[in-house]
Amino acid sequence: MLAVPGELPSDRDLYGLEVKWDGIRALLHLDGGGVRLMGRHGVEYTRRYPEISGFGIENAVIDGELVALDPRGRPSFIRLQHRMHLTDPEPDLLRLYPITYMPFDLLYLDGTPLFDLTYRDRRALLDELDIGAAPYFPGASDLLSATHEQGLEGVVAKRLDSPYRAGTRSPWWIKVKNLTTREVVIGGWKPGKGRRAGGIGSLLMGVFTDEGLTYVGHVGTGFTDAVLDDLYRMLRPLEIPRSPFRNEVPWRNRWVRPDLVGEVAYTMWTDEQRLRHPVWRGLRPDKLPAEVTR
Numbered sequence: 001m002l003a004v005p006g007e008l009p010s011d012r013d014l015y016g017l018e019v020k021w022d023g024i025r026a027l028l029h030l031d032g033g034g035v036r037l038m039g040r041h042g043v044e045y046t047r048r049y050p051e052i053s054g055f056g057i058e059n060a061v062i063d064g065e066l067v068a069l070d071p072r073g074r075p076s077f078i079r080l081q082h083r084m085h086l087t088d089p090e091p092d093l094l095r096l097y098p099i100t101y102m103p104f105d106l107l108y109l110d111g112t113p114l115f116d117l118t119y120r121d122r123r124a125l126l127d128e129l130d131i132g133a134a135p136y137f138p139g140a141s142d143l144l145s146a147t148h149e150q151g152l153e154g155v156v157a158k159r160l161d162s163p164y165r166a167g168t169r170s171p172w173w174i175k176v177k178n179l180t181t182r183e184v185v186i187g188g189w190k191p192g193k194g195r196r197a198g199g200i201g202s203l204l205m206g207v208f209t210d211e212g213l214t215y216v217g218h219v220g221t222g223f224t225d226a227v228l229d230d231l232y233r234m235l236r237p238l239e240i241p242r243s244p245f246r247n248e249v250p251w252r253n254r255w256v257r258p259d260l261v262g263e264v265a266y267t268m269w270t271d272e273q274r275l276r277h278p279v280w281r282g283l284r285p286d287k288l289p290a291e292v293t294r
Contacts (some may be wrong), residue, residue, distance in 0.1 A: 008144060009139075009157060009174065015158060016120070017155045017157055018134060018155060019135075019156075020154040021153075023068070026039055026045055028061070030060045058110070064133075065104070068098070077281055103134065105119075115163055143155050156173060159172045159173075181264065184263070185207065186260045186262055187213060188256050190251055201220060202218040214245065214246055215248075222264075235256050261291075263281040
């Protein structure tokens, strides 16, 4: 079940508020002591995150978020980037960038589906399991301001009486962000100059419209040297001779097959339908390019 973007509802007493964790969504399957982690599109994450284990529950399916916490205890998508593409991470990476699972919903318990229970009742059952579920707060609380002060992404407002509807993006869940972020499809890169010569200077971004992949700007900030090196290694095998964008892109660029999705923060859309002041936040392997629309 997915949330729709929006503002805090006026009837806030009917909602519970959760912190919007800056991570990767995953379903946790617990069966007879065994653990399986599944991504949104059926990709199995179990081997990528071996530290997610030992819950002591015989039979349950839990919805939650995989996050990497920084030294101050805040979720860091940059730290998560060091782990999300590795099938069998080395012990040093497990130590340097440990992953935490934040449970926030309970879908099955002891073989019984819970989809038709209310969010309030599902959360009560989840809290009874005592596995460190992410907390939720009354809708009238000042959680949004608190997340802004702490540099967190925002909150998700969930109706207390709402059922769980898998595969839907429902107005019963509303994501309210402190930062304006969105996914973009990578269609190429502009070669670097100076310190970035020989590599990536900036990434060319697109979104899908009725006419096809549409160029919406380029992003050249928010990268570390290591991230740029990783992106270069990933994009080189995807190179193609012609632009994948339906509209014209300035400069002489290197084009790639539009297979990779990333996330950027930005200030606004310009009149030319470009993203203003985009800053790179990381790859989103949990997203499909076809999902990235205007």
